[in-house]
Amino acid sequence: MTDETVVVLDVGNVLIEWQPERYYDARIGPVRRRALFAAVDLPEMNLRLDRGEGFRDVIYETADAHPEWRDEIRLWHDDWLALASPAIDRSVRLMRALRAKGIPVHALTNFSDESFELAKRHYEFLDEFDAAHVSGRLGVIKPAPEIYAAVEAATGRPGPAHLFADDRPDNITVAEGRGWRTHLFEGADGWADRLVREGLLTEAEAA
Template sequence: MTRRAVVFDFGGVVFRWQPLQLLQQVLPQHAGDAAASQSLAERIFQGFRLGSDWAAFDRGTVGTDELVTRIAARTGLAADDVRAVVEAVPPHLEVQSGTLALMRSLREARHPLYYLSNMPAPYADYLERHHEFLTWFEAGLFSARVGLIKPEPAIFRRAELDFGIDPARSLFIDDHAGNIDAARAAGWRALHFTGATDCEAVLRQQGWL
């Protein structure tokens, strides 16, 4: 019998992800104000859209060096500046204390925890080395290790089979509306994450806590 569980996205849910702040810190000469930061983020990250350079990095088909070369060629930024951004991401992904407390409460309520994250291989390695609480999760999928990325339907099917859970009885939590829509289309229950406080309120309302 498949199980009921809670499945977390990582970036923007479990870990901080504030790309404009990141760019302002790493490349202040190019991100001097909000408008410049937003423009730079779009040029570098391309909204993480399917088919983008960063999506290929998430999928594991492009490594760090090739990613830097691609972005530098496409944007006109110096390769050293692009590499500085790429290498600054892992330490930027700080744990969000509210989500950590929420996961602790779910564990105390004996709900199995899993993760489903679009994450390049070097970033996944970094998170595993630096965060002992990842052992709280029964299992998880990093996109680069399976060659699939959200919002593709195949990654939700892969997670369902690998985790051995019933997606219609489980809950997937993600901060990107497109991923929520894709999960629901794949038969998952899904919650759009806007903050730990609101997330906890919904979980209590739904009887998880």
């Protein structure tokens, strides 16, 4: 099986923690954070980035539209690496163990192209994939079927050849509809167990 499988990994909350609420709780306190998220649709702002709009432009435009929250919104750009942290160390080790065995590992992530390049300079493992399929480059975001089709076209393999780990059930559902084998990521330990069950890593390699 190892010479047939392509492992496909989400990045946010699979390889790097992505918890903006936690970041803002630490920066401005939970009360102000809740008020900020109620007043400004920050998830929609982030989706615009994921679809390929300019990283700084979208965030600063949003900040200017909400002057009472301007400084806090700009942190999404100015302190972005602190939002996208820390790395999930065991997941990184598992990715490297797979690649050490010659198993192809691709990224499939909703990510701004600009912020992905920024992240690569900070997290060197993001430059170690066989290929990275980044929504901001492709102009389409998960769970649109087109983004999964782009991965299949790049790997040249049918749906069942792909083993996909993602933390969002909606992304998993669409992948399953294309025949992909899937793993709903809820922690690196469970992902390690799945890789062992798939025969891709031994227990020692997954430790």
